[in-house]
Amino acid sequence: MPPQQLKVNNTIHTIDVAPDTPLLWILRDILDLKGTKYGCGIGSCGACTVLISGRPARACQTRLDEVGTNPVTTIEGLSLDGTHPVQLAWQQVDVAQCGYCQAGQIMAASALLASNPHPTDAQIDAAMSSNICRCGTYPRIRQAIHQAAESAAKK
Numbered sequence: 001m002p003p004q005q006l007k008v009n010n011t012i013h014t015i016d017v018a019p020d021t022p023l024l025w026i027l028r029d030i031l032d033l034k035g036t037k038y039g040c041g042i043g044s045c046g047a048c049t050v051l052i053s054g055r056p057a058r059a060c061q062t063r064l065d066e067v068g069t070n071p072v073t074t075i076e077g078l079s080l081d082g083t084h085p086v087q088l089a090w091q092q093v094d095v096a097q098c099g100y101c102q103a104g105q106i107m108a109a110s111a112l113l114a115s116n117p118h119p120t121d122a123q124i125d126a127a128m129s130s131n132i133c134r135c136g137t138y139p140r141i142r143q144a145i146h147q148a149a150e151s152a153a154k155k
């Protein structure tokens with residue numbers, strides 16, 4: 001297979017690996033974007049969540065050839081300077097404990113707010129339920145999502 005072009009965080013890269021290579025390996029090992037974490041490797045934890053065409057996706061379960069021309073956004077590309085409303089709310093609420101799951105949580109939360117700017121608690125729980133946090137930061141995640149929704153509404 002010829003090298004494939006992959007758009008990540010608004011930059012187009014030429015990737016020369018097998019087409020069935022998981023996106024997570026490409027992000028971390030080739031593009032050195034280590035914010036996206038490897039947790040379970042079987043699609044069950046959400047630590048590897050990135051956005052593909054704005055929708056949350058498991059990078060560990062997404063092959064390069066499945067990405068195609070769809071743009072990928074990682075935690076490094078969510079904002080240039082860490083000022084995305086979700087990132088700011090995460091800091092203000094001090095959501096993280098060990099932090100391992102948090103990039104995936106933030107990407108899932110940002111996708112939720114992009115599609116539903118004012119989610120209810122039940123909608124937050126439904127959207128975030130497949131992103132596992134072994135530190136149990138779920139109440140702060142919910143609080144930060146509400147806070148991000150409020151601050152985005154004021155802009």
Ligand code: FES
Pocket residue numbers: 037038039040041042043044045046047048049058059060061
């Ligand atoms: S590492 Fe991808 S879902 Fe757990």
Ligand code: FES
Pocket residue numbers: 096097098099100101102132133134135136137
């Ligand atoms: S903050 Fe530790 S796993 Fe979520």
